[in-house]
Amino acid sequence: MLGRMDCNDTQSVRLLSLDSSLGSFASPHTSVAANDAMARRLGAMDSLCERFARDGFVGPVDVLSDGEVEEVRAAVAEVVQDLDRHRDRLYEVEQAFTDRPDEVVCHFLGGFRVHETLRKLIANERITKLCADLLGVDRLRFWHDQVFAKPPHHRGVVPWHQDYSYWTRTEPVCHITCNLLLDDSDEQSGCLQFVPGSHRWPLLPSLPFDSPLDAIREHLPADASFEPVAVPVRAGQATFHHSYTLHGSDQNRSDHWRRAAVCNYMGADVRVADGSKPLLRGVPLLATGAVVTGENFPIVFDRDRASRHRA
Numbered sequence: 001m002l003g004r005m006d007c008n009d010t011q012s013v014r015l016l017s018l019d020s021s022l023g024s025f026a027s028p029h030t031s032v033a034a035n036d037a038m039a040r041r042l043g044a045m046d047s048l049c050e051r052f053a054r055d056g057f058v059g060p061v062d063v064l065s066d067g068e069v070e071e072v073r074a075a076v077a078e079v080v081q082d083l084d085r086h087r088d089r090l091y092e093v094e095q096a097f098t099d100r101p102d103e104v105v106c107h108f109l110g111g112f113r114v115h116e117t118l119r120k121l122i123a124n125e126r127i128t129k130l131c132a133d134l135l136g137v138d139r140l141r142f143w144h145d146q147v148f149a150k151p152p153h154h155r156g157v158v159p160w161h162q163d164y165s166y167w168t169r170t171e172p173v174c175h176i177t178c179n180l181l182l183d184d185s186d187e188q189s190g191c192l193q194f195v196p197g198s199h200r201w202p203l204l205p206s207l208p209f210d211s212p213l214d215a216i217r218e219h220l221p222a223d224a225s226f227e228p229v230a231v232p233v234r235a236g237q238a239t240f241h242h243s244y245t246l247h248g249s250d251q252n253r254s255d256h257w258r259r260a261a262v263c264n265y266m267g268a269d270v271r272v273a274d275g276s277k278p279l280l281r282g283v284p285l286l287a288t289g290a291v292v293t294g295e296n297f298p299i300v301f302d303r304d305r306a307s308r309h310r311a
């Protein structure tokens with residue numbers, strides 16, 4: 001699979017992440033201590049990129065401070081409390097959740113269109129730079145955001161899926177997801193689970209959101225080894241996964257909420273594979289073959305601009 005995904009070649013990921021920082025590392029004016037710190041950062045970044053290429057996901061990674069998490073949590077709570085009022089401006093509210101909120105996880109797309117804090121989040125450089133490094137691209141485009149909110153003792157699950165199975169109307173495959181936790185999450189509260197190496201599997205069918213957790217298992221490749229790992233994550237930390245990586249999450253059996261704000265991105269050159277209708281509800285129609293552009297899909301990281309800014 002990796003051969004097919006130009007933007008996720010292990011070698012280019014590694015080189016790009018090194019190139020992006022070498023300028024200041026190599027400077028003759030930099031102190032020994034600063035060089036050591038930079039070398040440690042480079043080593044850490046290198047190993048994140050290697051792990052991402054090997055496993056198809058990395059994390060947990062520290063992203064937001066306690067104060068910042070509080071702000072995002074409050075924003076999500078505001079939108080969740082008033083979903084009906086915001087419904088028209090959101091891209092999508094999961095229909096099964098609307099019909100059966102006691103059984104299905106609260107899930108919606110497009111929160112950045114209704115709340116300024118969520119709009120700021122999608123451009124947070126702690127998220128966007130790492131996504132660009134992991135994907136091995138110089139310019140990163142915002143695709144859309146999502147919220148998954150599980151109340152305490154809620155039986156909803158997020159069935160195993162590969163994100164790209166919902167995104168085949170854009171190509172080539174050069175997409176990445178940041179799943180940012182707004183509450184501490186562990187196995188009891190239904191933290192995210194991943195199947196390491198599944199980003200090399202073929203694309204599996206997309207199943208309805210209210211399917212049982214394990215519904216995908218009957219569609220797995222014959223030689224696939226389905227050995228999921230659960231990744232407990234603290235509030236303010238995030239995991240990052242490739243768009244082919246199989247992931248899902250179980251019920252929240254704990255006494256507290258388990259909410260995630262999710263940001264999805266793509267390389268800046270990704271194009272529309274099927275222009276028969278708008279890519280998302282309410283966005284202008286883009287022709288087949290056109291680069292995915294427009295105010296809904298801004299460039300959120302540009303390596304040249306970032307290094308000029310730092311110089």
Ligand SMILES: O=C(O)CCC(=O)C(=O)O
Binds near residue numbers: 191192249
């Ligand atoms: O947070 C979850 O339970 C599911 C998240 C998910 O599917 C994603 O981040 O792509």
